Amino acid sequence: MSEDVDDAALIERFPYVRIDHDSKHFYRGWLDERLLFNRCDACERFHHPPKPVCPSCWCASLTPTEVSGRGVIHLAMFLHQGPPAPGVDYAMAAHPVVAVELEEQEGLRFTSTVIGCPREAIRIGLPVELGWVERFGAPFPVFRPVEGS
Amino acid sequence: MARNPIRDEIAIVGLGSTGFYRDSGGRSAKALACDASIRAIRDAGFEPGDIDGIVGAAEPGGPNPNEMSAALGLPQVTHFSSPMPVAVFALVDAMNAIFSGSCSTVLLYFAYTRLPWNSRSAAEDPFRRHHTLGVMPAPESVNAAAAYAAWASRYIHEYDARREDFGRVALNARAGAARNPLAVMKTPLSMEGYLQARMIREPLCLLDMDIPVDGADAFVLTRTECAREKTRNPVVVHAATTGLVGTNDEDQLPSLRRHGQHVVVESLRAKSDLWLEDMDIFFPYDGFSIITLGWIENFGWCPPGGAGRFLEEHWDPEAGCVMIDGRIPLNPHGGSLSEGATRGSGHIREAVMQLRGDAGERQVAGARNALIGCGGFFFNSQGAILRRL
Known part of the structure; x- marks a missing residue:
């Protein structure tokens, strides 16, 4: 599972992507074939690409949440x-x-x-x-x- | 009316340009920037010691302001900065630095160099190969330049636009370049030729994209009060602005009817005593043809989706270019599509040349006011109104 892949290994798995601490959950999700978008714990709005706070309400508590992909x-x-x-x-x-x-x-x-x-x-x-x-x-x-x- | 205490207070008193080339023949970006800067300072009638501010757009491969200050031997400066492209960011920074008293006179320069990933001949230059992109992006991205092709697809979908609507932007630019000694692309272009050009990022073809060049533009700015000691009618910046919406990630942009250009137009209009009916020349940026269509619509020359028809209706078949109401040309220097990819400095330079009456065979008789819409939709929308006092 992707939780076992540390940050350095994650970068090596995606050599064509500039991954950072804001986007690491998103790309870890790829390893499990899951599309995870940041969702705000307070206002429940999604955003993309991954940002450090919710642009709608500034809540910093965000949960990478699987989307359907439809x-x-x-x-x-x-x-x-x-x-x-x-x-x-x-x-x-x-x-x-x-x-x-x-x-x-x-x-x-x-x-x-x-x-x-x-x-x-x-x-x-x-x-x-x-x-x-x-x-x-x-x-x-x-x-x-x-x-x- | 919005606050605009800087209105008409800053004058552009010096111009210098190297002209633009597919290959400058081994001259570095710094050499080109020095060439343009020396011309601009001499054009202003100034000495190195008169320059106490230096602002240079942070173009990839271009020199930093400290390197330029060293190369030109400027004794000392009290303001130096390198704002990101495109051109009006640097213009606004230079204006504000003078108006606030950070310095009195600014050398503003823009140096362009073909990079190894957008020019085959540049890739053969071992010095240029030192430039690297860092991480190579995946094709499945609508970041930066690719975003304009993606949103062009939306434009075509929503407004049932035709390729000819984009083509007229390219034809207009080429006709202007033919009359501009500084321009790189002078070969005549027909609609047939446009339609046959190869696709790059479909729906945009080669001729919808600006052309990478080597070259540099430079300007000298000072207070209008000082400019008046040398000329009664200096060219001044009446209003300038930059604009951004919150959701400006390229593929998340709200819509073709709400992005940076709309913020710019609202801001500029609120700051300016002059508007469309007062203009003698219009400079809608053309890094990609879709951007030009956007500026035409978003400034309100025509309704959303109407730019193609607008260009057709205001086409002057004899001159082979657009003349709004038979009198207002668009990017008469050839724009980024045909003069060269100056990321806006060419548009500003041509505006100043026209307002001075120095535009040669392109001259708009008695030009007093120029409207510039610079940059695209996402994170570099900006605008300015220049006038001759």
Whole structure:
């Protein structure tokens, strides 16, 4: 379980991410294939990316809380070139990058790619759900279309 | 009316620019900054000892103000700082330093250098390869530059925008650059050429993105009262502001109708005696074409989603560029898309040149007032109104 992974080891598991004390819980969650967003213990609002206090009420008591990963594509672009990453071949196909508005809270979004879906189907408004793939030997969260959508 | 005690109190009395290049031929960013700074100080008619403040935008690869002060042999300064890009952060800092009495006269410089990760030829320069990005980000990010392509997708979705709407921003810039000796991209551009350009971050193509350059701009600022000893009609900053909303993480931005540009417009309007109808030139920043569409709409030249149509309606086919109501050009120097990626210093420099009457064949006859919307949507929205007294 990810609790056993100390901070130094966590950084090594995600060499392409700048992890800090505010975001370490978020990335530890990836190791267990759980998407954990900071939720305020006082006002119960989620925020992302992880911040040291709740931006809504300044409460510093925050609980990394698993979200469903279900939502709707809010922004969608296709990279024809970009940073190198395993499994991403820009010459083969433009790489989709989407910001998904999650069902838990209006305006709460998470950005990743979309898999298992023809390019033409990836558009703003498409309902998607969370899936996990492997990148550099660690879990990596992605989206795929909700079946039947 | 908002408090604006600095209104018209600070004058821009010196200008210097190296011009902009795809490759400056082995000159360092510091060399370019010195070149522009010396030109600006001479243009102002000042000596090194007259400069007691130095402000330099913290551009990646650019020199720090202490390095610049050493290179230029400034005897001493009482204010130095390096605000983050884009340009109006540094302008506001310089103005405030003078107005508050931290110093009297500021050298303000902006040095740009192509970095190894955004220019193939820069990557071949062993000195430039020393610059590193640190941790290489994953592709699945809408941080910084990528965010503009992501929000452009939303713009197209919400307003049914066409590629031609973005293309007119690029065409307008290229037409201006053709008339600007400092500009890098002068090859004529047609809509067909725009539509054929390769996609980079779809829906944005190569020509929707500013062009990395080597070069530098510099300015000298002092109190208007001092400027009046040399000229009766100095160019002054009438109002300037920066703007930010709380939720400014790129992918969490509230919407295309509520971000930093809206804060800037509200603030600028409340501080200024002058508004759209008073303007002779308009400088909507164009680091990405979508930003320009945003400024046009958010300043209120047209309703949200209407910028494409606005550009079409105000297009001057003879000049091949936009002329609002037949008289107000947009970024007549070619902007970041075609003069070069100056992150706003080019827009300010062109405003000053126009208001001085020094803009050559681009000159807007009798130009008195210029409106600048600088920066994008997230964490660098800013604006300024410049006027000639």
